Amino acid sequence: MTSRTIQGLSERGTALAISGGIRDRFGSVLGDPFHAESNPKGFVNIGTSESYTMLPEVTKFANERVRFEERDFSYGDGPWGSERLRCAMAKHMNKHFQPVQPVDPSDILFSNGVTSLCEQLGFSIAEAGDGIMFTRPIYQAFRSDFGTRAKITPVWVSFRGDDQFTTSSIKHWEAAYDQASKDGITIRAVMLCNPHNPLGRCYPKSLIIALMEFCQKRKLHLLSDEIYASSVYDVPSSDVPAVPFISVLSFDTTPYIDTQYLHVLYGMSKDFASGGLRLGCIYTRNEHLFRAMGAMSQFHWLCNPAEKLAAVMLESEEWMEHFQALSRKRLAERNSLTRRLLDDLSIGYSAKSNAGFFIWADLRRYLPSIARDGRKICGWEAEEELMEMLRENGVFMTPGNHLSADEPGFFRIIFSQEESVLKEGMRRVGETIARIEKE
Numbered sequence: 001m002t003s004r005t006i007q008g009l010s011e012r013g014t015a016l017a018i019s020g021g022i023r024d025r026f027g028s029v030l031g032d033p034f035h036a037e038s039n040p041k042g043f044v045n046i047g048t049s050e051s052y053t054m055l056p057e058v059t060k061f062a063n064e065r066v067r068f069e070e071r072d073f074s075y076g077d078g079p080w081g082s083e084r085l086r087c088a089m090a091k092h093m094n095k096h097f098q099p100v101q102p103v104d105p106s107d108i109l110f111s112n113g114v115t116s117l118c119e120q121l122g123f124s125i126a127e128a129g130d131g132i133m134f135t136r137p138i139y140q141a142f143r144s145d146f147g148t149r150a151k152i153t154p155v156w157v158s159f160r161g162d163d164q165f166t167t168s169s170i171k172h173w174e175a176a177y178d179q180a181s182k183d184g185i186t187i188r189a190v191m192l193c194n195p196h197n198p199l200g201r202c203y204p205k206s207l208i209i210a211l212m213e214f215c216q217k218r219k220l221h222l223l224s225d226e227i228y229a230s231s232v233y234d235v236p237s238s239d240v241p242a243v244p245f246i247s248v249l250s251f252d253t254t255p256y257i258d259t260q261y262l263h264v265l266y267g268m269s270k271d272f273a274s275g276g277l278r279l280g281c282i283y284t285r286n287e288h289l290f291r292a293m294g295a296m297s298q299f300h301w302l303c304n305p306a307e308k309l310a311a312v313m314l315e316s317e318e319w320m321e322h323f324q325a326l327s328r329k330r331l332a333e334r335n336s337l338t339r340r341l342l343d344d345l346s347i348g349y350s351a352k353s354n355a356g357f358f359i360w361a362d363l364r365r366y367l368p369s370i371a372r373d374g375r376k377i378c379g380w381e382a383e384e385e386l387m388e389m390l391r392e393n394g395v396f397m398t399p400g401n402h403l404s405a406d407e408p409g410f411f412r413i414i415f416s417q418e419e420s421v422l423k424e425g426m427r428r429v430g431e432t433i434a435r436i437e438k439e
């Protein structure tokens with residue numbers, strides 16, 4: 001035992017114990033949820049990205065349409081996804097992603113969530129300490145998904161005020177790559193989060209191609225996380241035409257990137273309002289990567305009844321059409337409502353979002369300059385303080401720092417909620433910032 005370890009733990013165990021984990025961060029946020037009638041004093045969580053508005057439809061479907069058999073409680077076909085589930089997912093993707101080449105079920109590997117797939121990818125394409133490139137801001141868990149055990153170094157791409165959804169943003173990717181290389185980091189991949197979490201926007205085809213060429217030139221993998229592919233909605237009030245979602249599977253990419261370096265991540269958590277099923281998949285035509293990731297499948301074994309449920313859902317095509325159309329309609333409604341609530345509070349936001357469950361809100365002018373303990377604060381400390389003040393007032397939204405934002409003061413609001421939750425959440429936000437303004 002070295003002096004750096006906690007008694008009884010290894011060095012790596014000690015590092016994990018000290019860093020804490022998801023339980024420390026989310027224990028208080030997920031417990032005691034607000035409900036307008038049954039728990040009006042409960043906690044309003046508008047920070048966790050889930051399709052809350054569609055949970056009743058999935059629940060009804062599961063209770064009415066799924067029957068379990070003895071086989072569903074066995075180990076099933078194996079840990080990587082049953083034949084039935086992979087066929088159902090391939091069929092769904094062939095219908096909704098418009099692939100130029102049909103998705104073959106044998107090129108799909110399932111795991112218990114995209115979260116786990118990121119870790120499996122990290123182990124398979126990089127050595128500990130190697131880098132993967134991410135935009136700023138970005139979905140907060142990528143850092144730990146790739147970092148906690150696979151030990152990937154995040155290489156952040158800052159856009160310095162430029163629009164990261166235009167092809168001219170490539171210069172920032174190049175600058176970040178060059179700087180990381182100077183710092184001795186070997187970069188292995190680019191993460192393309194499309195639609196983007198937390199900015200809620202889709203990448204135009206021209207930029208996707210530019211990123212493919214960027215990767216091809218440097219022999220990098222392009223990991224395309226398309227988990228919000230079908231959660232793209234119309235913003236009724238917007239006069240700027242939004243960029244529609246296109247999958248990397250939907251056009252011939254062979255002139256731009258080697259197929260062995262292009263991989264798509266998808267799953268049940270967002271478009272199907274089923275985060276609790278813990279089902280994610282990767283589509284790759286890289287046989288060696290498939291085998292490497294599959295060699296870790298036993299640690300990510302799927303829950304067989306969950307596989308059955310997902311397969312029945314995906315196979316019920318008529319129900320699925322209705323479900324996803326309703327989901328998009330509700331997303332559009334709740335997005336509009338949230339914009340109105342933010343306007344009422346004079347909180348700015350990125351008006352270009354048309355995908356995912358989030359709005360990127362600008363609370364820079366409400367950052368407190370004095371902490372609750374009387375200290376003068378600014379910058380990231382002020383953002384953290386605002387998050388804590390909001391938490392004390394019973395509402396959580398994800399601060400930009402957790403999402404690796406460039407600048408303090410932005411928060412991600414999840415609007416895929418019941419109206420009563422959004423209204424109460426924004427009421428508590430309004431109360432908190434009014435108190436700060438009185439300072």
Ligand SMILES: Cc1ncc(COP(=O)(O)O)c(C=O)c1O
Nearest residue numbers: 049113114115139197267269280
């Ligand atoms: C962009 C993105 N990728 C992956 C995930 C995690 O997916 P899963 O529930 O399949 O682990 C999330 C969840 O918020 C996400 O927003």
